Amino acid sequence: MNYDQARWTHDANGESTADQYEPLLSEKNTEEVAVDSPLPDDLTRDSLELPDLSEPELARHYTRLSQMNYGIDSGPYPLGSCTMKYNPKFTEDVAALADAAVHPDRSDRSVQGTLALLDGLQDYLARIGGMDAVSLQPPAGAAGEYTGILVAKAFHEQNGEGEQRDEIIVPDSAHGTNFASAALAGYDVVELPSGDDGRVDLEALEAAASDRTALFMLTNPNTLGLFERDIGEIAGIVHDAGGLLYYDGANLNALLGQARPGDMGFDIMHYNVHKTFATPHGGGGPGAGPVGVTERLAEFLPAPRVRERDGGKEFELFDPENTVGKVHGFEGNWLVLVKTYAYIARLGDEGLRDASAKAVLNANYLASQIDYDIPFGPFHHEFVASAGDQDAADVAKRMLDYGVHPPTTKWPEIVPEALMTEPTEIEGKETLDQLADAFNSVASEDDETLESAPNRTTARRIDQTSAARNLRLSWHALEEEE
Amino acid sequence: MSGRNERGSPYAPHTAAETDAMLSAVGVEGVGDLFDIPEQVAFDGEFGIESRSEREAERHVAGLLARNDDLTEFLGRGHYEHYVPSLVDHISARSEFLTSYTQYQPEITQGFLQALFEYQSMLVELTGLEIVNASMYDHATALAEAALLAARVRQTSGDRVLVPEYLLDARRDVLENYTDGAGLSVETYATDDGNVDPDALAETIDDDAVLVYAENPTALGTVEENLDAVGRLADNHDALFCLGSDPVALSVLQEPESVGADVVVGDAAALGLPTAYGMGLGLFACRDDFVRQVPGRLVGASEDDADRRAYTLTLQTREQHIRRERATSNICTNQAWVALRTAIHAAYLGPGGLVDLANDCVTLAADLADRLDAVKGVQAPVHDRHHFREFVAHTDQPAVAIAEDLEAEGFAVHAVGEHHVQVCITDANEHAADALVAAFEEVA
Amino acid sequence: MSFDVPDDRKYLESHEWVAVTDGTAKLGITDFAQDELGDVVFVELPGEGDDLTAGEEFGVVESIKAVSDLYSPVSGTVVGVNDALADQPELVNEDPFGDGWMVELELDDEGELDDLLSADEYGDQIA
Structure with a gap:
């Protein structure tokens, strides 16, 4: 299966803002209005500056943002311990x-x-x-x-x-x-x-x-x-x-x-x-x-x-x-x-009982199809594989390129380079085989490939260090920076 | 019949043939062989819960809920309704948003991260404080977290959390429950005619106070006139000043930062959610000095390998999944989807729309109070203050009887004292104001 | 992978170093420790005048994925703090034994140094 997530881009071309994906609401249009209120002036603020867009503009803004997001309706989401299953x-x-x-x-x-x-x-x-x-x-x-x-x-x-x-x-x-x-x-x-x-x-x-x-x-x-x-x-x-x-x-x-x-x-x-x-x-x-x-x-x-x-x-x-x-x-x-x-x-009795039965069957079937070592068992609705010599976080980033959400990584610590995987009952055999293919393809790839992933998601690998060392938690902080 | 799970989960797609193929790949005969459960704790009974088709389940739930009376609510006291534009429902129901998990893989969840970053930013503008988190559960739990933050950041000892007389019982109860483990004690300071009384606060406060709390508007609907004094008193004693509010009120009322607030809490779901039996959105904002002590998730900007701006959860080392018993809070799941709805609603209104809506909350409450005051047997408002959305009225008849009689007429109001009712009016119920006044004339 | 372990200083098993010149001691974390942590994003340090006790916590170092307590190898009074780390926590990664130092102490008891690991001993521990 091939996969490319939507990627709206907006390159600055010399403007004062940075290259980015969908621009912020504040970068599209902002108005500052004077606050004129029936209350006495000393009990009110002077002005308010916020984005000001039309409904169609907002509908597009948020639709684009949704396209740059991944939910359980987008594809497999085997996050261990999180039980990501279909929401009726x-x-x-x-x-x-x-x-x-x-x-x-x-x-x-x-x-x-x-x-x-x-x-x-x-x-x-x-x-x-x-x-x-x-x-x-x-x-x-x-x-x-x-x-x-x-x-x-x-x-x-x-x-x-x-x-x-x-x-x-x-x-x-x-x-x-x-x-x-x-x-x-x-x-x-x-x-x-x-x-x-x-x-x-x-x-x-x-x-x-x-x-x-x-x-x-x-x-x-x-x-x-x-x-x-x-x-x-x-x-x-x-x-x-x-x-x-x-x-x-x-x-x-x-x-x-x-x-x-x-x-x-x-x-x-x-x-x-x-x-x-x-x-x-x-x-x-x-x-x-x-x-x-x-x-x-x-x-x-x-x-x-x-x-x-x-x-x-x-x-x-x-x-x-x-x-x-x-x-x-x-x-x-x-x-x-x-x-x-x-x-x-x-669901009632039968549905609930079957949900657990299929969740356990799916975890066991998926585990039987993947090449990574699974040190502990017998497991039920989830299993923890080890990425071995690979870095589990890099494995996860690379799996994104295969159109599946990766498992939970690096936890629990009792398994080195843990890949904690919970497919839930909602996946059928075909999807589980696709997931197994994603695991096995990544298992055979070299570190360089893993470290350069993901390539097919909206954003490429994001710099966590920069985010934490140079905190920018609002558009005000971004403006100060520029 | 499809052969697909006739008696099983409707959301598990396995055919019998697929199940068999999977079982043989695993190497067992039946699914039961996969459960490693000792016999003495195995459950072989029935829950006794009927399985239903989707249509049956939908009708069953709708049938239960239909037992609710159709009342026009003039209720507030911490939970407010404004008309929610259709755009909010349609966009927030997009399954890429609704069915996604927390953004632990930011490269594939840029959309939600940006929406949360925009939520944080709009609340930064409204509060004047630099840091807004990606949500707490509700106003009450956000207030509790503010007290815990105050205890952590204050260098000297002290254990007193000072709250105004008008604090809602439910909020106080939650505050006490969350701060008991930290050894804090919640104490009340006196108010005067529905506002904090700076003289009373000055007598109560000492250097053992870690947090002073006030609201604007208050739970009684009054607009505070003495916040500068509260801010100064807190500052003089090295206590934090926490202000409770909401995004609609913040659009016109004094900016919290300008009155010395160190933390702002509130229920931001006043925008974005209809009345939902108390489900909310905990607003939490604070000064940037406290950024490493903030509870909950924070979305920050960074760059990706393509040198474009991108967003990610950051400072996660504060949180329980890394710092465990030394985390700034135990919160994991928050109210992210409600924050998305609030952001869409705020953006829909824009600055002009927000100011207009907030001004309506002032004039609608003043007008309704005037009209009820003209009803024989009612004096409104009780407090000689400006009001926002709601006010307390005196009734010559017992308040409980008034509320019951109004309910029979199709209206809900709060009975808050022996002869006090509280009435809340916004754009969501103003169309029924004439009818409410007429009903008061009948029952008062 | 091999890590620097300069032999002009002493070490704690928990990967802090102490280097003494003329009765004052500088503390920091080792090359091995900064590599284990990954990119350091924040260092929380005591203030000048604070008293530290050998074996007890004196601060916290945070990377994007982990938080570690810092333990003092020796007892003494803080006479200097590396303020540069507030804006440049990356110094801990780039130069853990030099510009990435954390605090400077006036030692209570130079004898405590004898209880610490030598460079060779520490090098064996991380080998």
Whole structure:
């Protein structure tokens, strides 16, 4: 397959601006208007200088920008740990319904539809995770982690162990957010080294767990795609030490209908809805990070939650008895929650189970077709190949030239020059073969070819050092430079 | 029947023959053989969730949502609606934007990076501060991050975060939740007639204050008249001054930089998003001295191998995926797509359109307050200040009863005190102002 | 790949060097360290008058992909800081043992130097 990304260019030809791709809005037309307001002058600004373009000009500007961007609808996107899968279009339509556009301060009785959907989603997620109660408020996975940590803290405080339990254990291969969320909540982070097989080392966990342990945060399957087979023993060690067990839902797409965090002994979990339930990533967000807990922790969840009233005929908001309070100013990313609900309602049991089955099949099939070494297994929805003597970052840049988005690179560090690959269930055999061809072609190329890539994307290799040494974070900064 | 996944995921394209070919390439008999899950934790039950066709799923969700009453909302208090031009929906729905991931491969995602760079730039102009990040979740979480930034950048000790009496409960709750781990304490300073009271603040503030927060417009809809004094007081005690606002208000109100603000937070989704049950866009701007302490993603300009200007995420060493427990924040996923929508909306309006829209927010609120004041049983506004979009009105009847009765007439307003309602008017609901006044005449 | 390891100074296992002349010591990071980090984009250093303790952190060096703490090989008071690094962090890459120096200390105890690695020992460590 041949590929060239759109590349609009605008060369300065001696003008004062730099050579570039699509010019900035500010370089197209800017107006400075005097601010004349009904307010007294001393309460207003004097003037405002911003781009001033017609609607057709803007439509072209942004259409060109979109052409210089790559989404899951553009081609394969096997970013490990990110679960880039197709975002069904109908979910956009239901999120855009006029009935979905309500203000958060509406009375409960006037938004029974919104509350019914939220109640239904709490219920769906509880069933899928094997949890007893769910909060939909956290606006992203990291916020979900933070919420879960607050819940654990409240639990330990209620038991009079709030001060004593000041540590959170995190495997060295965990997502960076685990460490950051724990630190944000004021905990000391105890980093747990992985065992030789890429899984939790039970002896190391025994040694780390103590009466200071508040929480152990674990992803399962882990970031190598391996199922933590000793999860029963892990839960035992953590619980015997009086700690709680937290499930990072980043890899839940591997397990739908096969295993549930609640059944594995996890007390708290978050769901990454744009990973597991196909809500769009939107170029970095918005996401949603609902948190599920077991019965004994339900009283600590953020306020408000939704429950049935009057035998299920009506719904109401309520504050859990010993709530940790709020982690978002309103009720989280509502539109994302609508799309999540719609996706689950579309797939149901059979669809969800099949999504995981096909995701695991695809990862295994793709792995069987590529030449790079894959040191750890058996893996599930993703695998981590090693680029060996090649630089994984250069491999990624070169893969762009083959019309595919590269895998996640250089992480987890347990695999040298890691290529963390997650094709998801949405690719068929033909596309996986195309992806394998891209991997294998790059695997046989020399360093010079890799270092000069990419060639077929809008921009050629971008100078990260210049960006960081000479910070230009707005067009004002660019103008100062010139 | 297509033979394609009749009972499976509608978005997995495998035919039975393809599945078989893939299984044999892997060397297993069935997909079940690929799962390495011990029996004691394997799930063999059912979720009990029905599978539906797209049409059935669409109708099911639409049917649920149709249970919402069709009310004309005169609601604000932190979440505002302005008419969103069609261009915003159409452009932001382009799947190259909507279905893309974070721009960790900048060469193939120049379009989104440039749009975010333009978002940052427009907010730099509106705030007067040099640094704007590529978004936080919402106003409340952005405020919490401002307090954490203040604690990090301040060289001397201190743990007090001073907030005005009018701060919304939800924002305060989030602020406390996010700053508890850092040992900060949130304390309230008194206000006077809906504005900060500089004398009260002067009595409260000391050298232990790390951050002083105020809003413009305030959560009560008033326009602040004493921000210079707040800025000076904060400065005198080496505390940061954080101002809460939004891009529409910033188009006419005093530029934050000019009153000494060090950080600006707010909900930028006042442009770009319709009312969405509180989904927002956390605006975060600060002075360039703090650039290495900024939470969240930053888009910067650089050059590529073809010597053209190109954009990339930069200073990523601040972020959790590199700095882990020492990151400036735990945020990863943000509200990038909402920032794209906000940027398109701001560009659509242009400077003239933004100033006109903001001026309308002043005159519409003043006019509606005048008209409600003429209704028997209502005195408006309660605060003798200028207002932006919204105001508090006194009602002789209990406010809760007024709000309920108005709801029966098809309108939503806030009941904010025993005899206080709050009413918000913008270009999105001004067409119903006559009807609202008539309804007040019925129920007040 | 071979790296410079000048023998006129002492080293820490964590890749910092110290060079002493007339009771004042200059600190920096080694050629090996700058190569591992890649392009240095920012160096965070203490202020003049700050006291450093042997083995403890005194600053941070950032490249585009990593952040490393800087550990002081010796104890002492900061009497000079390489201000040029603020605008030219690339000096750490270009001349790690020369213009890329970081801070200058007045030593508390020259005896601490005996606990450090010699050029040969450090060279073996990175070989």
